[in-house]
Amino acid sequence: MLQVHTQNRRHGLGVNNQQGRNTTYNCAHLKDEDGRLPLHLAAEMGVVESEGLREIIDANVDAVQEPDGLTGLFPFALARGDLNTCFSVLLQNPAVMDDVTRRL
Numbered sequence: 001m002l003q004v005h006t007q008n009r010r011h012g013l014g015v016n017n018q019q020g021r022n023t024t025y026n027c028a029h030l031k032d033e034d035g036r037l038p039l040h041l042a043a044e045m046g047v048v049e050s051e052g053l054r055e056i057i058d059a060n061v062d063a064v065q066e067p068d069g070l071t072g073l074f075p076f077a078l079a080r081g082d083l084n085t086c087f088s089v090l091l092q093n094p095a096v097m098d099d100v101t102r103r104l
Contacts, residue, residue: 028059035069039089043078044068048085057092064092065099074100 028038039056040063047053057064064075071078074096079086090096 028056028063031069037063037066037068039063039075040068040070040078043075043085043089044080046080046082048082049088053085053088057089061092064089065096 031037032041037060039053039060042053042056047056067074068078076086076089076096079089
């Protein structure tokens, strides 16, 4: 189960998952006061798949096509220059690029 809090303290992410997958699922869908999902925050903070990003994506796959409430950027664009993470997020829903090109 996802334990981002204990696995990745250097990023300051925290989902203390004592209750199992339902908690993970619910947390991955909650936006903060700026309209940011956990995927937006994790991508911006440089969290990579091996550090818990995969579990965050799996808990809310639809988040890859939702722009960040603060920056307006999609999660792949927030991936802090890590090409592997950027590509991995894009692979979840390549159609997100259609949304990007429509906005240009």
